[in-house]
Amino acid sequence: MRHFSGDFNGVRLLMEDELDLIAGGDGEDGDELPVLPEVIVVAHADHTSYYMPNHFNWGGGPGPVHNYNPEPSDAASIRVDVMINRPLTAVEQQALNDLTTSIQNTTDAIGAIPDTARVTLSNGKTVTGAELKEIWALTDFVINEAGFKYANGTDRGEANYANGNPVVSFNISTLTGYNQAEGGMNFLPLHELGHMTGAGRAEHESFSAGTSSYEQSERLANDIAWAIAAYSGEQILAAPNGGGYSPNHPLFTK
Incomplete structure (x- = not known):
């Protein structure tokens, strides 16, 4: 059977990779595409949950959406309830979609940091x-x-460490x-993660005790995000509200 490409004045047979592409294959460059993680969606009677498998080795953006049963365990995924x-508006749904992408970005970013690498913060903690x-x-x-x-x-919103089983609410x-600001959605989970570290919790306790300021607590979480x-x-x-960033931008060292 002949397959025609272009008009009838320039008939030619389609190449094998073109046929593969039309048929839904990867084409000649398919093997170079990244394998994308899944975003799993589960519809409950009263709400919707999203799950992103927590493997610390992802690249790229969100992958295909699937119904999933049974639900993955807490340690095996990041859950968004x-x-x-x-019904969400289009703007709200886009923000939620971008949050799932930023969660994947955060998993990827954390996975790239060696276990022994450390950053020293303004309160002296690492x-x-x-x-x-x-x-x-978790x-x-x-x-x-x-x-x-x-x-x-x-x-x-709030970041609740919950004795080591953290829940971040927005x-x-x-x-x-945040989705309207450049880099805002990536910043959001990183900042809240900063609050839940030992250094972040210590700074918040100092703020609650009146020995440090709200700006100092926010700046420390910002510095961890940075x-x-x-x-x-x-x-x-580039310039978060609250305490901003420390001028020296503390960084991870191996």
Whole structure:
């Protein structure tokens, strides 16, 4: 059977790689494409959950979406529970999609940091690659409706270390806001991860005790986010609110 390409004034047979591409194959360069991770979506009666397998070796963006049963274990995935009982707007859904990508970026960035690499922060404490992996492996996310109030007194979100089983919560309005800023969505999980490290928790305790400021606590979490992003080459906010970044930008060293 002949396959025609172009108009009938220039008939030729399609090449084998062209036929493969039309048929849904990879073509001649298919083997060079990255293998992308899955974003698993589970619809519950009252909300939707997203799961990103936690392997610390991903590259690229989100992969295919599948229904999944049974649900993966906590240590095997990063879970995002969307506790909103209404259809999301297009802007909200895009922000949620971009959050799942930023979670994958964070897993990839943390996976690139050697366990023994460390960064020394302004409060004299250090964070290692091993600590980041340990915390991140058990971290899950909850997305709430705009206006939801948290124990920290805000209607934006919170990072709850929860005795080593961390839960990071954001209101959907926080996601859409950060998604409008260049590097904002990548910054968001890195910043909250910074708060949940031992160094971040110590600085927050100092702030609660009145021996350091809110800006100092935020700046330390920002510095951890910067150090992770700088090691992996990930783009994050250039000038975050709160305490900004330390001028010397502490970095991970092996």
